[in-house]
Amino acid sequence: MKATTKSPTPAHESAPARRESKKPTGRRVAPYVFMAPAMILFIGVMALPIIYAAYLSFRSVKVSGLGLGSGARTEVWAGLSNYARVFADPEFLSSVWRVLMYGLIVVPTMLGLALLFALLLDSKRSRATGFSRLAIFLPYAVPAVISSLLWGFLYLPAVSPFYYIAEKLGVNAPELLSNDWVMFAIANIAVWGGTGFNMIVIYTSLRAIPSELYEAARLDGANEKQIAWRVKIPIVIPSLIMTFVFSLIATSQVFAEPTTLRPLSNAISTTWSPLMKVYRDAFVRDDLYSAAAMSIVIALVTFVVSFGFLRLTQNRAFNQEN
Structure with a gap:
């Protein structure tokens, strides 16, 4: 009986397999090394403070006697009592109502102006688009505190050139820092500073639209207004939704202005907005526990509203099958 021997695998066939199965350790570790600084910053600056704020929201201070001496003030478990105080606080509810009214003014106005400017810059008849983009976007680069100080002095009748001109013209200008107009004064600062960013987002989406769509619409007899209304705006709806969510989050966090x-x-x-009340309770009244509960409530409401709006508009704006 003739014995059969199995020929060895050629060296040129097994070498690539060995090279593929044994990747260098550095190539496997390198992505995690590059991600490590960002992850450390996220954990240290975002995750840990949120976890600590959530922990403080379930705690409170128990005072024994006059609250003097060591051991007179002890931290105890409070359960949901801090959250119950938040929802029963009339100052907090009033601040939420003011921010809602503020948002109804800021968000539609800002997004409407951003869409209008983007459409005008994308028009074939537009001139000096580079300068116009820079002029519209420039207020966004100004810090909120600086822009608030700038507009604040323009609102003061004693130093504002607007009131001086109105007085010379015999026009009775309203006091923008009075009770009746102060919300519009604050909203104006937000609109002035945020329109440029939203305009850039929408304008970038407009520039990505293929020119063939415009040519087909013109062949069908559409003018520039019809192209803007029936072609451009429907295509940039995802960008409008994204800017709306960003504006909604910024509105709920109004503080600097x-x-x-x-x-x-x-x-x-001092409690005009919810974040101002959080700041006052935490750093003026030294009530960190109630402030922590309030901040968690603000964060959760902002997340739920933003996520719910995205879920609501996802099928209408992003689902192409329906």
Whole structure:
């Protein structure tokens, strides 16, 4: 009986397999090394403070006697009592109502102007688009505190050139820092500073539209207004939704503008917005536990509203099958 021997695998066939199965350790570790600084910053600056705030929201201080001496003030478990105080606080509810009214003014106005400017810049008849983009976007680069100070002095009748011109023309200009107009004054600062960013987002989407769509619409007899209304706006709806969510989040976090204007007007209280009340309770009244619960409530409401709006508009704006 003839014995059969198995020929060895050629060296040129097994070498690539060995090279593919044994990747260098550095190539496997390199992505995690590059991600490590960002992850450390995220954990240290975002995740840990949120976890600590959530922990403080379930705690409170128990005072024994007069609250003097060591051991007179001890931290105890409070359960949901801090959250119950938040929802029963009339100052917090009033600040939420003011921010809702503020958002109804800011968000539609800002997005409407951003869409209008983007459409005008994308028009074939537009001139000096580079300068116009820079001029519209430039207010976004100004910090909120600086822009609030700038507009604050323009709102003061004693130093504002607007009131001086109105007086010379015999026009009775309203006091923008009074109780009746202060919300519009704060909203104007937000619109002035945020329109440029939203305009850039929408304008970038407009520039990505293929020119063939415009040519086909013109062959069908559509003019520039019809192209803008029936072609451009429907295509940039995802960008409008994204800018709306960003604007919604920014509106719920309004803080710098009313805080900066508060020394200039008696119409702005220390609890004008929810974040201003959080700041006052935490750093003026030294009530960290109630402030932590309030901040968690603000964060959860902002997340739920933003996520719910995205879920609501996803099928209408992003689902191409329906």
